[in-house]
Amino acid sequence: MAETILVPQEIRATRREELRRAWSRFRSSTLALVGLGIILMMAAAAIFAPTIAPYPQHAGGFVDFANTFQPPSRAHLFGTDDVGRDVFSRVLFGARISLSMGIVVLSIALAIGVPLGLIAGYWSGWVSSLIMRITDVFLALPSIVLALAVAAVLKPTLTNAMIAIAFTWWPWYTRLVYGEVLSLKQEAFVEASRSVGAGPWRIVFKEILPNTWSPIIVKLTLDMGFVILVETGLSFLGLGAQPPTPAWGTMIAEGRIYMPANWWLATFPGLAIFLTVLGFNLLGDGLRDVFDVQIEQWRGGA
Amino acid sequence: MSFRTYLLRRLLHIIPALLGLSILIFVLSRVVPGDPARLALGPDATQEQVEQLRREMGLDKPLVVQYLRYMGGLFRGDFGFSLRTRRNVAQDIKEFLPATVELTTVAMLFAIALGVPLGVLSAVRKDRPEDHISRILALIGVALPRFWLAILLQLLFAYYLGILPTIGRGPAPPVRLTGIYLLDSLLALDFRAFLIALKHLILPAFALSVGSLAQIMRLVRANMIEEMRRDYVLAARSYGLPERVVIYKYALKNAFSSALTVIGLSYGFLLGNAFLVETVFAWPGLAFYGVDSLLFKDLNAVVGVTIVIGVAFAVVNLLVDIAYGYLDPRIRYET
Amino acid sequence: MQKEPLLEIRNLTIHFHTFEGRARVINGIDLVIGKGESVALVGETGCGKSITAKAILGLLPPNAEVVSGSILFQGQDLLQLKGEELRRIRGRHIAMIFQDPSTALNPVFTVGEQLMDVLVHCDDQGSVQRWRTRRPVAMLRQRCVDMLRLVRIPDPESMMGRYPSELSGGMRQRVLIALALLQRPELVLADELGTALDVSIQDQILQELKDLVRTQGMSVLYITHNLGVARMVSDRVYVMYAGEIVEVALTHALFRRQFHPYSQGLLAAVPRLIGSIGEGIEGRIPDYVSPPPACRFEPRCPYRMPVCCEVRPPLREVESGRWVACHLYPASGGDSS
Numbered sequence: 001m002a003e004t005i006l007v008p009q010e011i012r013a014t015r016r017e018e019l020r021r022a023w024s025r026f027r028s029s030t031l032a033l034v035g036l037g038i039i040l041m042m043a044a045a046a047i048f049a050p051t052i053a054p055y056p057q058h059a060g061g062f063v064d065f066a067n068t069f070q071p072p073s074r075a076h077l078f079g080t081d082d083v084g085r086d087v088f089s090r091v092l093f094g095a096r097i098s099l100s101m102g103i104v105v106l107s108i109a110l111a112i113g114v115p116l117g118l119i120a121g122y123w124s125g126w127v128s129s130l131i132m133r134i135t136d137v138f139l140a141l142p143s144i145v146l147a148l149a150v151a152a153v154l155k156p157t158l159t160n161a162m163i164a165i166a167f168t169w170w171p172w173y174t175r176l177v178y179g180e181v182l183s184l185k186q187e188a189f190v191e192a193s194r195s196v197g198a199g200p201w202r203i204v205f206k207e208i209l210p211n212t213w214s215p216i217i218v219k220l221t222l223d224m225g226f227v228i229l230v231e232t233g234l235s236f237l238g239l240g241a242q243p244p245t246p247a248w249g250t251m252i253a254e255g256r257i258y259m260p261a262n263w264w265l266a267t268f269p270g271l272a273i274f275l276t277v278l279g280f281n282l283l284g285d286g287l288r289d290v291f292d293v294q295i296e297q298w299r300g301g302a
Numbered sequence: 303m304s305f306r307t308y309l310l311r312r313l314l315h316i317i318p319a320l321l322g323l324s325i326l327i328f329v330l331s332r333v334v335p336g337d338p339a340r341l342a343l344g345p346d347a348t349q350e351q352v353e354q355l356r357r358e359m360g361l362d363k364p365l366v367v368q369y370l371r372y373m374g375g376l377f378r379g380d381f382g383f384s385l386r387t388r389r390n391v392a393q394d395i396k397e398f399l400p401a402t403v404e405l406t407t408v409a410m411l412f413a414i415a416l417g418v419p420l421g422v423l424s425a426v427r428k429d430r431p432e433d434h435i436s437r438i439l440a441l442i443g444v445a446l447p448r449f450w451l452a453i454l455l456q457l458l459f460a461y462y463l464g465i466l467p468t469i470g471r472g473p474a475p476p477v478r479l480t481g482i483y484l485l486d487s488l489l490a491l492d493f494r495a496f497l498i499a500l501k502h503l504i505l506p507a508f509a510l511s512v513g514s515l516a517q518i519m520r521l522v523r524a525n526m527i528e529e530m531r532r533d534y535v536l537a538a539r540s541y542g543l544p545e546r547v548v549i550y551k552y553a554l555k556n557a558f559s560s561a562l563t564v565i566g567l568s569y570g571f572l573l574g575n576a577f578l579v580e581t582v583f584a585w586p587g588l589a590f591y592g593v594d595s596l597l598f599k600d601l602n603a604v605v606g607v608t609i610v611i612g613v614a615f616a617v618v619n620l621l622v623d624i625a626y627g628y629l630d631p632r633i634r635y636e637t
Numbered sequence: 638m639q640k641e642p643l644l645e646i647r648n649l650t651i652h653f654h655t656f657e658g659r660a661r662v663i664n665g666i667d668l669v670i671g672k673g674e675s676v677a678l679v680g681e682t683g684c685g686k687s688i689t690a691k692a693i694l695g696l697l698p699p700n701a702e703v704v705s706g707s708i709l710f711q712g713q714d715l716l717q718l719k720g721e722e723l724r725r726i727r728g729r730h731i732a733m734i735f736q737d738p739s740t741a742l743n744p745v746f747t748v749g750e751q752l753m754d755v756l757v758h759c760d761d762q763g764s765v766q767r768w769r770t771r772r773p774v775a776m777l778r779q780r781c782v783d784m785l786r787l788v789r790i791p792d793p794e795s796m797m798g799r800y801p802s803e804l805s806g807g808m809r810q811r812v813l814i815a816l817a818l819l820q821r822p823e824l825v826l827a828d829e830l831g832t833a834l835d836v837s838i839q840d841q842i843l844q845e846l847k848d849l850v851r852t853q854g855m856s857v858l859y860i861t862h863n864l865g866v867a868r869m870v871s872d873r874v875y876v877m878y879a880g881e882i883v884e885v886a887l888t889h890a891l892f893r894r895q896f897h898p899y900s901q902g903l904l905a906a907v908p909r910l911i912g913s914i915g916e917g918i919e920g921r922i923p924d925y926v927s928p929p930p931a932c933r934f935e936p937r938c939p940y941r942m943p944v945c946c947e948v949r950p951p952l953r954e955v956e957s958g959r960w961v962a963c964h965l966y967p968a969s970g971g972d973s974s
Binding site: 532533534536537538539540541542543544545547551552555556559629630631632 | 694696720724725726727728729732733735737740741742743744745746754755758759800802813816817819820
């Protein structure tokens with residue numbers, strides 16, 4: 001591949017062929033399919049929470065003192081909490097918070113991180129080294145710690161927690177894209193379009209960017225899980241969503257007070273976090289095998 | 303480039319990053335909405351009292367001056383005054399840091415002590431039941447929210463089984479030398495105190511370590527599988543070396559040294575999660591202190607804790623680099 | 638064979654399980670090495686030479702399957718041995734010199750440690766007993782140093798403390814020879830020895846090894862694709878093609894006259910005995926998953942006849958000491974191997 005220069009039709013044909021093979025590899029991976037299944041289930045829970053939840057009004061500040069601390073039963077699958085709300089309904093609504101949180105955080109991280117990585121990778125010079133030095137600063141601290149510090153100076157709300165996490169997350173994408181660009185820059189097809197007079201922006205967006213998608217997609221999938229872990233952690237510490245918001249982390253923090261007698265309060269939201277993160281990890285691992293990409297799977301904070 | 307120059311270059315890389323971090327955190331802490339002086343004195347204080355405190359804290363000066371003053375103090379061991387504990391943050395850090403060092407170190411050692419053998423087992427018995435079980439455990443380990451696991455462990459071992467303490471570090475050993483209870487009790491030859499300290503450590507250290515354990519296991523497995531295919535492993539077999547020497551010496555040393563840098567990174571992992579686990583176990587460490595400071599908006603403490611953690615993270619990674627150079631001579635001699 | 642046999646391979650057949658199907662890589666080969674004899678196994682890259690060597694030591698990859706045959710070493714069938722019994726043969730009785738000196742030494746241990754490990758861990762006694770009867774370390778160390786000196790490494794004492802990455806390719810190759818010869822094996826398998834080195838250093842090392850095994854009375858199986866090497870070091874040559882032995886002859890006899898068309902092509906292709914084989918012959922080694930049904934060389938053979946696609950030519954003695962598997966040559970005597 002490195003030596004041959006393909007015409008666009010051929011590239012498209014090879015890409016289609018690659019996709020087809022990738023899909024068949026993906027289908028043969030049981031774990032990746034399980035991961036996809038879990039994620040689809042969680043996504044369905046999030047989207048249809050108002051319809052599926054047996055007590056949708058319990059998502060907020062509802063109280064029913066006649067029904068407090070009911071253990072799991074047919075009426076309340078996951079039991080009820082200290083003010084009589086149905087934990088199952090709240091867990092369903094919690095999926096909305098965690099998933100949308102992950103999507104927003106990663107969108108922001110992508111929007112900041114990818115352009116910076118492209119710039120730093122394609123052009124060398126002081127701008128590029130400045131960008132990379134700045135990412136060093138951000139990566140000098142485990143991301144959860146930085147997110148905590150940022151969340152602390154802001155008011156503890158869900159939006160601010162989101163801002164805090166996104167603020168710490170983008171350097172990973174800058175680094176990833178930077179590394180990809182450095183190696184792609186040398187490839188024959190980039191050289192070729194440079195030799196026919198394509199401008200730098202054209203090369204960066206038309207030639208290089210499309211080729212960085214597979215590691216980015218794999219990383220995004222794995223990161224969804226990690227972002228959810230950090231977000232629930234912040235909420236657990238009281239630096240994210242506040243009661244009565246049905247965020248999983250907040251629910252665990254609230255439920256912990258009534259342990260050990262009312263074990264279900266903290267157990268089920270935690271199980272939901274675990275399953276969601278597991279789902280994204282399984283899918284991410286599967287995608288990594290499919291796309292055959294090597295990425296840094298290590299993060300400072302999650 | 304010799305190994306020493308390499309380390310020196312790493313160091314030169316770390317220092318600007320840490321300085322940048324201090325600026326970042328400092329600026330963040332000063333642009334905070336709300337007046338820290340007012341916050342400290344409460345709503346009943348008069349405007350004059352607030353102004354007085356602002357002057358004392360130097361909050362009336364420009365940001366640059368505040369930062370330079372702060373950094374100047376930092377190098378003299380003065381981390382500023384804590385509004386919450388009413389003493390110098392340096393003192394607080396000195397008091398709380400050892401507990402976190404103890405917890406994270408034990409957790410890391412635990413992760414290595416269990417993750418490496420499991421990784422090797424998985425690689426050697428690739429695609430057999432042992433491999434599948436270890437891999438599934440690793441997948442679970444990565445995905446478990448540490449604070450939730452901590453709560454479940456408390457529930458099981460402390461409440462239902464009643465065999466381990468729920469919270470805290472237990473009574474301090476009679477002599478405080480390092481502040482690390484395990485070490486202090488050993489140095490005082492007080493084995494009962496050692497045992498008590500250990501009992502308090504087990505649950506939090508385990509809860510903290512699962513993620514790193516799983517990551518180390520996965521990495522060692524992947525590296526071992528790669529190593530077992532190498533020519534020198536085949537050659538070692540051809541000389542008639544026993545399989546245990548081939549695996550545990552010839553393949554593992556290579557696999558482990560390439561896993562090392564990542565072990566350093568995963569220490570950051572542990573430091574981050576210590577904030578959650580220490581909270582659950584009321585473990586009186588730096589992270590516990592940090593969380594309280596965060597919630598109280600005790601900004602000098604927040605800045606101090608973050609900088610100390612940044613430095614700790616950097617130091618661990620540097621140590622790992624040194625260990626890597628020691629284990630793998632190619633780093634020392636080549637390039 | 639005039640000499641008493643040390644190693645006898647009989648009808649060895651090895652298949653590999655691959656994605657494409659069952660690859661019939663070694664197809665019933667016979668090979669004998671006498672005591673003190675140097676034998677060369679020559680053939681193109683990919684013809685199964687290295688596989689044969691690995692089969693002798695029981696170091697085949699997991700997807701290989703020995704379908705039939707036997708490998709008799711001092712009367713014992715190596716293919717029937719269990720892991721631990723086989724391990725005691727390796728290194729002590731049969732040793733292998735690996736092909737690539739840049740990858741066959743462990744980069745994270747010193748030369749001395751790798752040599753010492755072989756002596757410390759490869760004793761025939763059980764591990765418990767070994768702890769009690771362990772010979773003094775100084776004595777083992779002296780043996781390692783002596784061996785390094787024997788393979789002509791200058792300043793062997795300081796070599797003990799050095800890492801492979803500090804050494805030149807030639808030095809690494811010598812260390813690999815030292816590792817193989819350390820336990821004074823009766824048989825040495827030299828896999829493409831020196832191929833990775835400069836020609837002048839290769840010649841030097843081969844010459845030294847040749848002298849060394851002669852004085853030590855060891856037998857050697859040289860595995861090579863280089864006919865010049867075979868001519869320089871061996872007493873007898875086995876020509877291998879696509880997993881089969883096609884011709885066996887004394888070295889000087891083979892270079893005087895070749896019977897099998899493949900051997901003829903080989904020599905024609907290498908005018909002054911330098912360079913690789915196979916360059917002058919049309920075509921390539923056939924696909925092992927669906928090889929030609931009878932004679933595997935038939936598709937490339939200039940003399941092919943109808944019978945060549947129907948009957949596999951057996952290896953027959955066509956003159957004293959010369960065996961050929963080709964329908965061009967009727968047997969001189971009986972039809973046995």
